Amino acid sequence: MLDLRLIRNDPDSVRAGLARRGEDLAALDRLVELDAEQRTLTAERDALRAEIRSLSNQVGALHRDQRADEAAALQEESRALGQQEKDLDARCDEVALAVRDILLRLPNLPAVDCPDGGGEADNVVVRVEDHDAAGYADHQRVPHWEVGEQLGILDVERAVKLSGSMFVMYRGAGAALVRALCQLAIDRNVDLYEEVRPPTLVRTDTLVSTGHLPKFVDEAYHLERDDLWAIPTAEVPLTSLHRDELLDEADLPRRFVAHTSCFRREAGSAGKDTRGLLRVHEFDKVEILALGTPEQAADLHAEILGRAEGLIRDLGLVHRVLDLCAGDIGNSAARTFDIEVYAPGVDQWLEVSSVSWFSDYQARRANLRYRPESGKGTEVLHTLNGSALAVPRVWAALVETHRTPDGTIRIPEPLRPYLQPYLVGDGPFR
């Protein structure tokens, strides 16, 4: 949520920021009008309330002095004001609701150093690991769904029987690999990040806080009977963990790492990436997230990116980092770096992590504030997060990249301790 004061005091800079995203500015113009109207109306209403309160106090005093007849006159006067107040109040609520509705749907402003551009093509490649696209052997050019089927470690067909298309099932060593990846990702971050196992079903407010609602309702699974939503990422519960709290600056930054299932309807992508693990409705992900002061944000952003990138590198996967342009960053983000992994079997770069800085956009929605060490008052926090590891795509890239000529998978060093039982005998893993 943008700062209404900023919109009021400097609408041009907000307009410019939204324009960089390619956002329609009509809503903003409407918002500016409504905000002015709201302030006029509430000022009138508050004056009426003050008057009613003053009259009521006089009525009380008169009754104590046994002057009921005089009180009756004042009561009558106050009753009339009360009717006016009621009407004004209704209009205030109406306008306030309209203001909030627009405010909740306006995206964040891109950071000043976020590259310009309208779409995917304008993203800036920050770095690419050396790799020779022609240098892959034939045995690496097999898509992971074929590899998975050959080795009996991925059973898409039966998953579809259970749950429908875009659901998957890992089996045997494949299931163990999921578990190993998650545990590795957590273990590498618990030095600094508090391990959390949050609920995966959350209330509406929780999804509003991160910006997933109200704009992206169609992307989320909703359990109607209980009015709960399945989280699309651990970012959702972690961002709300300190919701409506006032933290001390001394306790910042706060860092969390969480492994959860993630649920996405993928409503807008029907027919896209339907094979294999590239796009699924339910998957495992280890997310790292930080809450900090505005001054801490840049360092935290670099830290999270470094950690996500380091893990991918240590898994022996070829990757690149993109600085997403203003037209391609997510709704809530001010700046985002994507990490993409090269999967030779499908010959695609797969997005495996979005490392985002949300400035105060989510924090304002979630009412995440801190008390500065120096000076009085309260400040709005900044939130940042990124996937430490998103299982399906990493699983896919790993199985394709590390496939050996005999069809088995060479497990990279960091994962080996977690897969001991599967590294003996003539199983699929070596």
Next chain:
RNA sequence: GGAGAGGUGCCGGAGCCAGGUCGAACGGGCCUCCCUGCUAAGGAGGUGUGGGGGCAACCUCACCGUGGGUUCGAAUCCCACCCUCUCCGCCA
């Protein structure tokens, strides 16, 4: 799911079942000052958040789980909902 109890400020806890000057007694904590060689003890004062207005001192509105209602006036009365706790039932 059934029965009961309860949700008040940083914390504890009054006020509510006699509606009025209650943003809220009292205690604790915390901050400032005084006292003291230091600390403790003791003394004085202060200590919420958000909106609107003002250069400022300050003024004003809202907030006693949430949302409605009654009333000139609601933390206090009425209704609905949410949450917590205890017991019973059920269950991994």
